[in-house]
Amino acid sequence: MLRTIALDSSLGHRARGFETTHRGDEWECLVSITFRYRCILDIDGCSELVLYSTLHGPETIHPQCGGTNIASPSETSTPSGEAPEPRLALRGAVKAFGPVVALAEGTIEILPGEIHALVGENGAGKSTLVKILAGLYHLDAGEFRVDGRPVVFRNVADSKAVGISVIYQEPTLFPDITVGENIFIGRQPKGRLGLISRAAMRSAARRLFDQLGVRIDPDRVAEGLSIADQQIIEIAKAISLDAKILIMDEPTAALSGVEVERLFQVARNLRANGAGILFISHRFDEVFDLCDRITVMRDGRYIATHVTTDVTVDAIVREMVGRDVGALFPKEVAPVGDTVLTVRGLGRAGVFSDISFEVKAGEVVGLAGLVGAGRTEVARAVFGIDPYDRGSVEFLGTRLKPHNPKASTDAGMGFVPEDRRKQGLVMDLSVARNTALTLRDRLARFGIIDVRAERTAAAEWSARLHVKTTSQEYAVSTLSGGNQQKVVLAKWLATDPKFLIVDEPTRGIDVGTKSEVHRLISDLAGRGIAILMISSELPEVLGMADRVLVMHEGRITAELSRAEATPESIMHAATASLERTQ
Ligand SMILES: Nc1ncnc2c1ncn2[C@@H]1O[C@H](COP(=O)(O)OP(=O)(O)OP(=O)(O)O)[C@@H](O)[C@H]1O
Numbered sequence: 354m355l356r357t358i359a360l361d362s363s364l365g366h367r368a369r370g371f372e373t374t375h376r377g378d379e380w381e382c383l384v385s386i387t388f389r390y391r392c393i394l395d396i397d398g399c400s401e402l403v404l405y406s407t408l409h410g411p412e413t414i415h416p417q418c419g420g421t422n423i424a425s426p427s428e429t430s431t432p433s434g435e436a437p438e439p440r441l442a443l444r445g446a447v448k449a450f451g452p453v454v455a456l457a458e459g460t461i462e463i464l465p466g467e468i469h470a471l472v473g474e475n476g477a478g479k480s481t482l483v484k485i486l487a488g489l490y491h492l493d494a495g496e497f498r499v500d501g502r503p504v505v506f507r508n509v510a511d512s513k514a515v516g517i518s519v520i521y522q523e524p525t526l527f528p529d530i531t532v533g534e535n536i537f538i539g540r541q542p543k544g545r546l547g548l549i550s551r552a553a554m555r556s557a558a559r560r561l562f563d564q565l566g567v568r569i570d571p572d573r574v575a576e577g578l579s580i581a582d583q584q585i586i587e588i589a590k591a592i593s594l595d596a597k598i599l600i601m602d603e604p605t606a607a608l609s610g611v612e613v614e615r616l617f618q619v620a621r622n623l624r625a626n627g628a629g630i631l632f633i634s635h636r637f638d639e640v641f642d643l644c645d646r647i648t649v650m651r652d653g654r655y656i657a658t659h660v661t662t663d664v665t666v667d668a669i670v671r672e673m674v675g676r677d678v679g680a681l682f683p684k685e686v687a688p689v690g691d692t693v694l695t696v697r698g699l700g701r702a703g704v705f706s707d708i709s710f711e712v713k714a715g716e717v718v719g720l721a722g723l724v725g726a727g728r729t730e731v732a733r734a735v736f737g738i739d740p741y742d743r744g745s746v747e748f749l750g751t752r753l754k755p756h757n758p759k760a761s762t763d764a765g766m767g768f769v770p771e772d773r774r775k776q777g778l779v780m781d782l783s784v785a786r787n788t789a790l791t792l793r794d795r796l797a798r799f800g801i802i803d804v805r806a807e808r809t810a811a812a813e814w815s816a817r818l819h820v821k822t823t824s825q826e827y828a829v830s831t832l833s834g835g836n837q838q839k840v841v842l843a844k845w846l847a848t849d850p851k852f853l854i855v856d857e858p859t860r861g862i863d864v865g866t867k868s869e870v871h872r873l874i875s876d877l878a879g880r881g882i883a884i885l886m887i888s889s890e891l892p893e894v895l896g897m898a899d900r901v902l903v904m905h906e907g908r909i910t911a912e913l914s915r916a917e918a919t920p921e922s923i924m925h926a927a928t929a930s931l932e933r934t935q
């Protein structure tokens with residue numbers, strides 16, 4: 354018998370599939386070739402919902418559904434009267450890379466006109482699921498439908514063709530062509546005589562930007578645009594392609610507050626026009642602010658879907674992590690020692706100017722400000738990665754030569770960069786090698802690396818930071834984004850520096866590990882290490898810093914003690930206080 358069935362329990366578990374069988378109190382429903390749900394019905398509804406997988410055997414999703422709104426067999430025999438057809442439905446998706454099962458049961462359903470959050474710890478399988486939807490990865494098993502029709506994607510073009518657009522954290526624009534050309538690449542509007550019409554392209558791009566409520570010049574080259582603008586351009590491109598489903602994988606990680614708000618407004622407009630949006634983020638305030646429903650994943654598996662207004666942050670976190678976690682580690686005040694770093698009048702034409710500050714042993718100095726204020730640029734100059742043309746950096750009483758990161762490292766400075774994937778890792782080397790890279794001198798005996806010691810050190814740090822990998826010997830490129838970040842953090846935290854710069858230490862790191870990172874930073878300060886912490890997250894700055902420097906457009910606009918630092922005083926200096934410095 355072939356018919357549609359939808360079994361919904363009040364706890365949000367949902368079995369939906371085809372070809373059902375009915376035996377006494379039991380219903381079985383085939384979801385895909387590899388998965389079937391079995392539901393044992395009792396008087397009150399569904400008392401047990403069991404997922405069978407030919408790969409993993411039976412698994413009880415929830416032993417006590419106790420639902421009352423379970424659809425009765427007669428109601429479910431036809432699709433009519435059901436909730437709207439999902440724009441996109443992936444069920445029981447499986448994706449393995451050799452022995453690593455990245456996705457064991459990926460399930461997501463996106464309705465038209467909803468913003469749907471996908472949350473889970475680092476390595477839960479979110480990006481893998483996105484890459485399947487984008488046509489980058491092929492499904493090993495599972496069922497995939499768009500607007501009710503089964504689809505099989507051979508490549509990215511197939512995914513685009515059915516109206517799926519993906520915005521990745523790092524935009525993929527071509528830097529040396531114009532904004533308009535980027536939007537219409539490969540399908541530029543043609544004028545009479547079949548020639549590409551620049552005017553038509555320009556006005557089409559303008560119309561898109563008007564629709565999105567943003568002002569970007571379609572004729573400028575893409576190079577040098579902020580990440581926020583680049584993302585908006587990707588969205589404009591998605592709209593021009595008539596995207597019905599927009600997927601954003603951690604789009605806000607590199608955006609400032611104003612830019613995040615603009616992106617959200619754009620997302621809300623698209624929702625109003627009937628698009629389905631999938632939004633991935635580690636920031637719960639954003640998820641709860643923006644999204645209509647939330648799907649939680651853990652260890653490659655679907656856990657549950659909730660209507661946002663029916664659920665709390667704590668409940669979501671518990672489902673993600675499987676335990677209760679504190680969002681922030683309580684600050685431990687360490688005794689402050691001598692000055693370790695003195696920066697005087699540092700300047701680089703057009704980037705930052707007149708930067709002066711000190712950091713003392715045992716102190717955590719927060720460097721706050723909006724994205725683009727010049728914080729990372731200052732940190733890179735202090736560490737010697739970039740040159741500066743004015744001022745000086747003094748470290749432990751010795752003036753450092755500019756532009757010499759090796760000398761800084763040798764002298765005892767460490768730097769955990771913001772863009773950890775690009776700057777902090779050797780992608781082809783193993784997790785163990787990467788973790789122990791900065792430890793090599795200490796682990797080497799007579800110039801030969803003690804491999805066992807390297808493995809032990811790496812394993813210890815991986816465990817402390819909950820790095821999720823099947824083996825320490827895998828290439829670091831196979832780790833999830835957040836887990837790669839943890840490896841870079843481990844690598845530097847293990848070196849025992851005298852001064853450490855951490856740039857956005859918990860960006861992209863899941864809630865379960867955030868407090869661990871905070872604890873490690875506190876531990877380092879307690880051991881007398883001086884720390885400069887760049888962070889765009891106000892709770893992190895307020896929670897961790899002994900003193901806060903605020904930057905705005907390349908200048909320090911405020912220096913606040915722990916007592917003076919409040920969200921208002923920081924935001925004021927980060928946004929509106931240019932007059933004071935000019
Ligand atoms: N190409 C690959 N080869 C081997 N393992 C992989 C590959 N891609 C992903 N994995 C593994 O699959 C798991 C899920 O990774 P994924 O990137 O989907 O996580 P995520 O939920 O996006 O995490 P994050 O929040 O850190 O971005 C991880 O354990 C990762 O190591």
Ligand SMILES: [Mg+2]
Nearest residue numbers: 479480833834
């Ligand atoms: Mg990811």
